[in-house]
Amino acid sequence: MAAGEAPEGRKVRVAVIANPATIGDEERFRATIDGELGARGLPEARYLLTTVEDPGAGQARAALEDGADRVLVAGGDGTVRMVLGALRRTGLPVGLLPSGTGNLLARNLRLPLRLRPALVKGLFGRPRQFDLVRCTDLDTERQGYAAVMAGLGADAAVVAGADARLKRFGQLGYVLAGLRHVHARPVASRVAVDGEVLARDASLVTVGNLGELRAGVRLLPHADGSDGVLNLLVASPRHTGDVLRMMAGVLLRADREPFIDRRAGRDIVVDCAQPVPWHVDGDVLGSVRRVRFEVLPGVARVVSA
Numbered sequence: 001m002a003a004g005e006a007p008e009g010r011k012v013r014v015a016v017i018a019n020p021a022t023i024g025d026e027e028r029f030r031a032t033i034d035g036e037l038g039a040r041g042l043p044e045a046r047y048l049l050t051t052v053e054d055p056g057a058g059q060a061r062a063a064l065e066d067g068a069d070r071v072l073v074a075g076g077d078g079t080v081r082m083v084l085g086a087l088r089r090t091g092l093p094v095g096l097l098p099s100g101t102g103n104l105l106a107r108n109l110r111l112p113l114r115l116r117p118a119l120v121k122g123l124f125g126r127p128r129q130f131d132l133v134r135c136t137d138l139d140t141e142r143q144g145y146a147a148v149m150a151g152l153g154a155d156a157a158v159v160a161g162a163d164a165r166l167k168r169f170g171q172l173g174y175v176l177a178g179l180r181h182v183h184a185r186p187v188a189s190r191v192a193v194d195g196e197v198l199a200r201d202a203s204l205v206t207v208g209n210l211g212e213l214r215a216g217v218r219l220l221p222h223a224d225g226s227d228g229v230l231n232l233l234v235a236s237p238r239h240t241g242d243v244l245r246m247m248a249g250v251l252l253r254a255d256r257e258p259f260i261d262r263r264a265g266r267d268i269v270v271d272c273a274q275p276v277p278w279h280v281d282g283d284v285l286g287s288v289r290r291v292r293f294e295v296l297p298g299v300a301r302v303v304s305a
Contacts, residue, residue, distance in 0.1 A: 011041070011042055011043055012042055012069045012070060013043070013046070013066070013067055013068050013069050013070075014033075014037060014042065014043075014045040014046070014068065014069070014070050014071075014072060014123065015045065015046045015047075015048060015062075015063035015066065015068035015070075015071050015072070016033060016045045016046070016047050016048065016071075016072045016073075016074060016097075017048045017049075017050065017056060017059045017060060017063065017071060017072070017073050017074070017075070017079065017083055018047060018048070018049055018050065018073075018074040018075060018097075018099075019049075019050045019055070019056075019074065019075030019076065019079045019099070019100075020049050020050070022074070022075050022076055022079075022099040022100050023074050023075075023099050024099075029074070029115070030045075030047060032115060032116065032119065033045055033072075033119060036116070036119055036120065036123070037123075040123075045072070046063070046066060046068070048062055048063060050075065050079055050082075055078060055079060055082050056073070056075070056078075056079045056080075056081075056082030056083045056086065057082045057083070057085065057086040058086075059083070060082070060083040060086035060087050061086055063092075064087065064090055064092055068092065069092075069093075070092070070093050070094075070095060070122075070123065070303075071083065071087065071092055071093070071094050071095070072094075072095045072096075072097050072119070072122045072123070073094060073095070073096055073097065074097035074098075074099050075099055075100055076098075076099070076100020076101060076102055076103065076282075077100060077102050077103065077104045077105060077147070077148065077281040077282050077283070078100070078281065078282070078283045079100070080096065080105055080147060080281070081144070081145055081146055081147050081280065081281045081283075082145075084130075084132060084145060084147055084300045084302070085132065085144065085145030087300065088132055088145070088296065088299040088300055089299050091301060092301065093127035093301045093302075093303055094127075094300065094301060094302055094303065095118075095121065095122020095123065095125065095302075095303040096109075096111055096118065096122060096302070096303070097115060097118045097119060097122060098111070098112075098113050098118060099115075102282045104147075104148040104149075104210075104212070104213070104281055104282055105147045105148050105210070105281075105302075106118075107212060108148060108210040108211070108212045108225070109210075109225075109302070109304045111304065121303060122303050125303040125304065125305055126303065126304075126305045127301040127302060127303050127304075128226060128301070128302060128303075128304050128305065129226055129298035129300075129301060130147075130225050130226055130298065130299075130300040130301065130302040130304075131209055131225050131226060131227070131228060131295050131296060131297050131298060131299070131300070132145045132146065132147060132209070132295075132296045132299050132300055133145065133146040133147075133149075133150065133207065133209050133230060133293055133294070133295060133296070134292075134293070134294045134295075134296055135150050135280055135291060135292070135293055136291065136292045136293075136294075137288050137290070137291055138269075138290035138291060138292055139288070139289055139290055144280055144285075145280075145296075146209060146280045146281050146293075147209060147210075147225070147281055147300075147302075148208065148209055148210045148225075148281050148282075149206055149207060149208035149209060149210065149211070149213070149219070149220070149223075149281065150206070150207050150208075150278065150279065150280045150281070150291075150293060151204065151205065151206040151207070151278065151279050152204070152205040152206075152270060152272070152276050152277070152278045152288065152291070153187065153202060153203050153204045153205055153272075153276045153277065153278075154203045154204040154235070156276070156277035156278045156279040156284055185203070186200075186201035186202055186203045186236060186237070187201065187202060187203070187272050187273055187274055187276055188200075188201055188272070188273040189201070189202040189205065189234075189270060189271065189272045189273065190270075190271045191205060191232070191234055191263075191268065191269070191270050191271075192268065192269040192271075193232060193263045193264075193265040193267075193268050194265040194266060194267055194268075195267075196263075196265075198234060198261060198263065200234050200236045200261065201236055202234050202235060202236050202272075203235055203236065203237055204233070204234070204235040205232070205233070205234050205235075205270050206219055206220065206232070206233045207230055207231070207232055207268055207270075207293045208220040208223045208230065208231045208232075208233075209223060209225050209230060209295070210223050210224075210225045211223035211231065219233055220233060220262075222264070226298070228266070228295060228297035228298070229264050229265065229266060229295060230264065230265060230266065230268055230293060230295045231262070231263075231264050232261075232262065232263040232264065232265070232268055233260060233261070233262055234260070234261040234262075234263075235259055235260050236259050236260075236261070237259045266294065266295050267292070267293075267294050267295075268292070268293040268294075269290070269291070269292045269293075270290070270291050270292075270293075271289070271290045272288075272289050272290070274289065275287035275288060275289045276288065276289070278291065
């Protein structure tokens with residue numbers, strides 16, 4: 001698609017799915033986007049605002065049914081994963097206008113975080129095929145999708161503990177939140193990676209499509225969102241001292257990683273002896289005991305170049 005042209009030669013139709021809680025001044029937000037579109041001879045965007053009851057999936061389907069040629073998502077990672085999950089396998093390109101507190105996907109893809117440069121990239125950048133992670137609570141059969149990573153145990157507890165005030169400190173904020181959970185008790189867990197079983201007393205299990213939790217905190221250094229593979233980290237510290245050494249090793253990117261197992265695969269099932277907290281792309285979803293993670297290769301198209 002040439003810049004400003006739809007496949008049929010008509011003008012590009014842009015839909016903007018926005019979380020009103022994160023975009024600030026809505027009138028200014030719309031004026032910035034429509035001004036950029038107008039300067040390039042494109043029609044005004046259609047705006048679809050998320051709600052607590054429908055945080056993005058319904059708006060994504062509405063954009064598709066309305067014939068949008070490109071969708072821009074303004075919100076945090078929760079909004080982004082809802083939209084990408086709803087638009088999987090449709091081929092509709094999705095650009096990011098980061099406006100949440102985490103912006104995990106945008107940071108991993110090294111996309112602009114300020115509105116105007118993010119807008120230009122989202123409108124005219126090149127989409128790439130992108131994997132998603134299907135996450136299934138095997139006890140309830142509830143399903144969702146992750147774009148970046150999901151975590152169980154202390155990982156989710158740290159995400160939950162890093163409130164908006166701590167998040168402003170970036171990497172340090174997550175270290176401070178992590179220090180609150182150095183006493184997290186390991187839970188007997190069986191982790192099957194493409195059928196190969198790993199049995200551990202684990203305090204943390206992370207499954208990633210991409211690897212950076214926050215700037216400088218790269219939990220999964222080999223993760224690539226377009227390789228059709230998930231990366232796994234299982235942490236099995238025995239006491240508080242082990243946890244502190246493990247945290248230091250991750251932050252300093254040490255060559256030796258005691259108490260950590262790493263694997264890669266397409267289908268990962270985690271079975272814990274008791275319910276543990278879990279998160280998907282930074283959204284804490286309560287507790288889970290048995291969960292399955294499956295990679296869906298290339299089902300999304302994300303503007304990243």
